[in-house]
Amino acid sequence: MATIxxxxxxxxxxxATVSAVIxxxxxxxxxxxxxxxxAVEKLGYQPNRMARALKKxxxxxxxxxxxxxxxxxxxxxxxxxxxAAFAAGYSVLVCNTEASPERIQRYxxxxxxxxxxxxxxxSPGLRSIHEMVETLQRNKIPMVVLSGPRxxxxxxxxxxxxxxxxxxxxxxxxxTGHERIGFIQVRRSTTSKHRLQGVCEALxxxxxxxPDLVLEAENFTExxxxxxxxxxxxxxxxxxxxxxxxxxxxxxxxxxxxxxxxGIPQHVSLVGIDNTMAASxxxxxxxxxxxxxxxxxxxxxxLLARMDGSQTGAPLTTTLNPAIVKGHSVIPVAVHPxxxxxx
Amino acid sequence: MATIxxxxxxxxxxxATVSAVIxxxxxxxxxxxxxxxxAVEKLGYQPNRMARALKKxxxxxxxxxxxxxxxxxxxxxxxxxxxAAFAAGYSVLVCNTEASPERIQRYxxxxxxxxxxxxxxxSPGLRSIHEMVETLQRNKIPMVVLSGPRxxxxxxxxxxxxxxxxxxxxxxxxxTGHERIGFIQVRRSTTSKHRLQGVCEALxxxxxxxPDLVLEAENFTExxxxxxxxxxxxxxxxxxxxxxxxxxxxxxxxxxxxxxxxGIPQHVSLVGIDNTMAASxxxxxxxxxxxxxxxxxxxxxxLLARMDGSQTGAPLTTTLNPAIVKGHSVIPVAVHPxxxxxx
DNA sequence: TTGAAAGCGATACCAC
DNA sequence: GTGGTATCGCTTTCAA
Numbered sequence: 001m002a003t004i005x006x007x008x009x010x011x012x013x014x015x016a017t018v019s020a021v022i023x024x025x026x027x028x029x030x031x032x033x034x035x036x037x038x039a040v041e042k043l044g045y046q047p048n049r050m051a052r053a054l055k056k057x058x059x060x061x062x063x064x065x066x067x068x069x070x071x072x073x074x075x076x077x078x079x080x081x082x083x084a085a086f087a088a089g090y091s092v093l094v095c096n097t098e099a100s101p102e103r104i105q106r107y108x109x110x111x112x113x114x115x116x117x118x119x120x121x122x123s124p125g126l127r128s129i130h131e132m133v134e135t136l137q138r139n140k141i142p143m144v145v146l147s148g149p150r151x152x153x154x155x156x157x158x159x160x161x162x163x164x165x166x167x168x169x170x171x172x173x174x175x176t177g178h179e180r181i182g183f184i185q186v187r188r189s190t191t192s193k194h195r196l197q198g199v200c201e202a203l204x205x206x207x208x209x210x211p212d213l214v215l216e217a218e219n220f221t222e223x224x225x226x227x228x229x230x231x232x233x234x235x236x237x238x239x240x241x242x243x244x245x246x247x248x249x250x251x252x253x254x255x256x257x258x259x260x261x262x263g264i265p266q267h268v269s270l271v272g273i274d275n276t277m278a279a280s281x282x283x284x285x286x287x288x289x290x291x292x293x294x295x296x297x298x299x300x301x302x303l304l305a306r307m308d309g310s311q312t313g314a315p316l317t318t319t320l321n322p323a324i325v326k327g328h329s330v331i332p333v334a335v336h337p338x339x340x341x342x343x
Numbered sequence: 344m345a346t347i348x349x350x351x352x353x354x355x356x357x358x359a360t361v362s363a364v365i366x367x368x369x370x371x372x373x374x375x376x377x378x379x380x381x382a383v384e385k386l387g388y389q390p391n392r393m394a395r396a397l398k399k400x401x402x403x404x405x406x407x408x409x410x411x412x413x414x415x416x417x418x419x420x421x422x423x424x425x426x427a428a429f430a431a432g433y434s435v436l437v438c439n440t441e442a443s444p445e446r447i448q449r450y451x452x453x454x455x456x457x458x459x460x461x462x463x464x465x466s467p468g469l470r471s472i473h474e475m476v477e478t479l480q481r482n483k484i485p486m487v488v489l490s491g492p493r494x495x496x497x498x499x500x501x502x503x504x505x506x507x508x509x510x511x512x513x514x515x516x517x518x519t520g521h522e523r524i525g526f527i528q529v530r531r532s533t534t535s536k537h538r539l540q541g542v543c544e545a546l547x548x549x550x551x552x553x554p555d556l557v558l559e560a561e562n563f564t565e566x567x568x569x570x571x572x573x574x575x576x577x578x579x580x581x582x583x584x585x586x587x588x589x590x591x592x593x594x595x596x597x598x599x600x601x602x603x604x605x606g607i608p609q610h611v612s613l614v615g616i617d618n619t620m621a622a623s624x625x626x627x628x629x630x631x632x633x634x635x636x637x638x639x640x641x642x643x644x645x646l647l648a649r650m651d652g653s654q655t656g657a658p659l660t661t662t663l664n665p666a667i668v669k670g671h672s673v674i675p676v677a678v679h680p681x682x683x684x685x686x
Numbered sequence: 687t688t689g690a691a692a693g694c695g696a697t698a699c700c701a702c
Numbered sequence: 703g704t705g706g707t708a709t710c711g712c713t714t715t716c717a718a
Contacts, residue, residue, distance in 0.1 A: 001455070001482065003711055014689045019713060029687060049456040050402065051711035054393040054694050061436075069418040069425075079412050082439050086446065091453055093404075094437040096425050103429065110434055112344070113392040139344065258625060282601060282625055346695055357705045362697060369698095372703060394695035397710050 002043035010039035022047060053115065062118040062303065063093040063111050065104075065132070072276040073292050074122060077146055080296020081120050088304055090117070101128040108132045111141070118142040118303045120296075125149030142306040146299040147292075150190065156306065157317045158299040162191050165288045166198025168324045169243040169271040172286060174206055177333035178241035178269060182213035184228060184249050186220055192245040195273060199243055213239050217249055225249035229256025232268075240269060240333050247272035251281055254329070269330040273322075284327035291320050345386035353382035365390060396458065405461040405646065406436040406454050408447075408475070415619040416635050417465060420489055423639020424463050431647055433460070444471040451475045454484070461485040461646045463639075468492030485649040489642040490635075493533060499649065500660045501642040505534050508631045509541025511667045512586040512614040515629060517549055520676035521584035521612060525556035527571060527592050529563055535588040538616060542586055556582050560592055568592035572599025575611075583612060583676050590615035594624055597672070612673040616665075627670035634663050 008015040013032060020026045021036040028036070039045070053059040064081050066074045082092045093116060095107040105128060111119060112135070119136055121143060123129045133152060136143050144156040166183075173181055183199050186192035199211055215232070217224035225244065229252060244250035250272035254264045264270050264283065272278060275289035298318055305311035347365075351358040356375060363369045364379040371379070382388070396402040407424050409417045425435045436459060438450040448471060454462060455478070462479055464486060466472045476495060479486050487499040509526075516524055526542050529535035542554060558575070560567035568587065572595060587593035593615035597607045607613050607626065618632035641661055648654035 004713095005711080015712080016689060016691095016714080017687090020688085023713080025713085027687065032687080046452060046455045048397070048458065048711050050393050050396040050458060051694090052713075054391070054397055054696090054711080055713045057694075059393065069412070069422050070415075072413075072415075075412040075418050078437075079439065082412075082437070086449075091436060091438075091457075093434060094421075094425070095434075096422065106429075109389060112389045114434075115344075115391065115393060255625060282598065347697095348695080358696080359698080359705060359707090360703085363704085366697080370703065375703080391695050394710090395697075397695080397712090398697045400710075 001048070002045040004045070004047070006043055007036065007039045007045050010043060011035040057115065058117055059115050060090055061093055061114065061116050062090050062120065062300070063095055063107075063114075063116045064120045064122070065095045065097060065107065065129075066122045067097050067099045067124060069094075069096055073147075073274065073290070076292035077122055077296040077299075080293040080298075081146070081300050082296075084297045084300035084304075088300075097123065099124065099126060101126065104128040104132055108135050111136065112139060116141065118144075118307050120144055120146050120299050120303060121148055121152075121155075122146045123148055125151045142303055144299050144303045144306070146295055154315055156302050156315050158295050158302060159317060159319050160290045160295065160322055161319045162194035163198040163201065165273050165290070165322045166195035166200075166243065167202045168198070168288050168322060169195075169273055170199040170202035172271055172324050172326065172330060173241035173243070173269060174202060176241075176269065176330055179206070179208075179333070180212045180239045180241070182215065182237070182239040182242040183211045184215045184217055184225065184242065184244040184253065186217050186224075186245050186249075189220070189245070192220075195243075195245055211243075213237050213242075217245070220246045220248050222248045222252035222255070225252025225254075226256045227252075229253035230260060233257055233260030233262050241271070241330070242268050243271045243273070245273060247274045247276050247278060247285065247287055250285055250287070250329075254281060254285070265329050265331045269333075271324075271330060275325050278325065278327055281327075281329075283329050286327040286330045287325055288322045289325045290322050295320055344391070345388040347388070347390070349386055350379065350382045350388050353386060354378040400458065401460055402458050403433055404436055404457065404459045405433050405463065405643070406438055406450075406457075406459045407463045407465065408438045408440060408450065408472075409465045410440050410442045410467060412437070412439055416490075416617065416633070419635035420465055420639040420642075423636040423641075424489070424643050425639075427640045427643035427647075431643075440466065442467065442469060444469065447471040447475055451478050454479065455482060459484065461487075461650050463487055463489050463642050463646060464491055464495075464498075465489045466491055468494045485646055487642045487646045487649070489638055497658050499645050499658050501638050501645060502660060502662050503633045503638065503665055504662050505537035506541040506544065508616050508633070508665045509538035509543075509586065510545045511541070511631050511665060512538075512616055513542040513545035515614055515667050515669065515673060516584035516586070516612060517545060519584075519612065519673055522549070522551075522676070523555045523582040523584070525558065525580070525582040525585040526554045527558045527560055527568065527585065527587040527596065529560050529567075529588050529592075532563070532588070535563075538586075538588055554586075556580050556585075560588070563589045563591050565591045565595035565598075568595025568597075569599045570595075572596035573603060576600055576603030576605050584614070584673070585611050586614045586616070588616060590617045590619050590628065590630055593628055593630070593672075597624060597628070608672050608674045612676075614667075614673060618668050624670075624672075626672050629670040629673045630668055631665045632668045633665050638663055 097103045215228045272287035275287040278285040278287040440446045488495045558571045615630035618630040
């Protein structure tokens with residue numbers, strides 16, 4: 001690889017001049033400039049990022065910490081981050097932690113060693129993530145949390161309004177005439193709790209304070225949804241509409257009902273949240289879409305603002321709005337064969 | 344951030360000694376070593392990767408070029424690459440090209456500037472990708488193609504046996520008693536062509552040379568599958584089993600049949616290839632799984648072997664085997680209500 | 687308008 | 703066993 005020295009020699013100027021031309025950092029006479037440019041072209045010169053980073057203490061790289069690349073939400077967010085970063089001339093180091101403390105620890109070291117200019121953190125609130133955040137703050141590395149837990153304090157954050165998610169899901173059912181509505185909750189998840197709250201708010205507008213049924217899952221998996229679904233099919237509670245805390249639960253639930261000889265939406269209308277697997281389920285699942293891509297872009301914008309100093313002061317939280325995407329898993333309540341208490 | 348100089352001063356030794364301790368590059372007396380280690384600990388010293396990379400001309404980074412992070416195959420492969428890289432002490436720069444020539448061009452520059460130690464390329468055979476490959480070769484950057492087109496020559500490659508994919512899919516149908524089998528092909532795709540060939544080979548073992556029906560799609564999308572499905576529902580050809588070139592096509596096809604009042608597998612048994620969306624379709628799609636993760640790992644192993652010089656000489660192609668994953672979209676032929684010519 | 691030279695933080699060779 | 707120092711490729715004063 002040609003170096004700046006080679007170019008200087010080829011063009012018959014000093015390396016200072018070459019540097020000046022390349023970075024537009026000071027006036028260079030037209031002809032001199034031409035000679036330099038020609039030499040660059042001729043030698044196929046590419047400035048060495050390492051040398052530049054060493055000198056400027058800026059690597060032109062940002063890191064994105066995420067717990068998984070297999071769950072569709074994260075790639076979508078990553079793409080938003082990456083697109084915005086690319087547009088601003090930054091590259092993205094993807095750090096896939098798998099939520100493992102050991103990996104998080106090693107990545108923390110890596111970030112410091114690499115001197116990344118900024119970090120986007122997307123992760124559940126593990127102890128080791130909190131440590132990472134502290135370490136980065138101590139080293140004054142700009143940072144923004146993208147869809148992380150509320151427990152991550154004193155940091156810029158880009159979140160989605162979970163209450164609104166629940167609200168929209170319930171609204172969709174209410175507007176279709178449903179009055180007896182259930183919710184699949186995930187124990188110990190604040191996200192799930194907020195979504196339930198949104199459901200309640202929607203119900204309140206109709207005069208009811210709480211859902212007629214709250215099913216409890218241990219976590220956001222299809223398996224959990226399936227188990228609840230089997231139970232549901234057996235007990236046949238008298239609700240006509242159900243909101244699941246996320247799509248995985250909804251898909252599992254749907255599968256169970258189907259296996260038990262019941263159907264969605266004939267026996268109960270169903271709404272998921274996340275809109276990730278909605279398209280591939282039949283009937284197409286109604287779900288609340290979370291703007292993962294936009295959140296990624298917004299996160300990077302916030303980060304850049306901190307990096308270039310155009311944003312200073314107290315941490316900011318940006319909240320994006322979800323949107324309902326209607327599928328075919330919800331039908332007007334009149335069509336349901338389920339007995340209605342208030343019918 | 345503390346530098347090696349700070350550590351040297353703190354420990355009362357020269358920077359050469361500090362370097363020696365950190366890199367285990369020469370003998371250092373026990374007590375001296377201790378002092379250095381203590382200083383490192385006390386100052387929270389992290390060696391600066393940029394400086395090290397500049398000096399050693401090695402960045403400890405490898406890049407993974409991919410066309411998309413949204414299509415599930417790529418994240419899976421990426422994870423394989425990343426895990427193997429992480430284990431070997433490398434970090435992965437993810438370059439998401441979106442198959443855009445402009446982005447590919449910019450990433451090519453970036454790779455050269457960053458002096459990545461190696462590159463994994465996963466991409467369809469675009470002109471700009473070929474240029475990238477040439478440029479990297481000219482600069483002697485080790486490289487391996489992961490699931491790329493056969494047109495990428497003179498490079499190590501890790502591929503999946505596409506013929507085998509088709510073979511396994513057809514086998515699954517044949518073993519369930521199907522004799523009249525169709526195939527959804529994608530025009531101008533070699534991948535699809537190979538898969539068709541595999542189907543033919545399976546049929547040949549049964550004495551038939553070609554499928555009874557070949558449907559033609561323009562590309563690997565759900566929409567294309569849907570269109571073909573509608574057509575199929577109208578014409579009701581007398582096949583009992585169908586292999587789709589990939590899962591997207593299968594899902595679209597299934598949806599169309601459903602919308603037309605027919606069903607999978609009652610009216611036709613269906614097998615996809617890729618096993619990506621299989622889980623979220625109901626009935627669960629039988630599909631041929633491509634070991635994306637393993638391919639990623641293998642690709643990185645090959646790359647490392649080139650990088651450390653333990654592998655030299657002519658380019659190697661490693662081919663991994665796919666495996667059938669049985670779902671519920673295939674049922675014994677006797678159950679089908681479709682008329683049988685040879686019944 | 688341009689050049690010389692001092693580092694950035696680390697590695698590694700050559701002395702002692 | 704340990705220290706001094708040239709060097710990696712570039713940016714950036716300071717002079718001229």
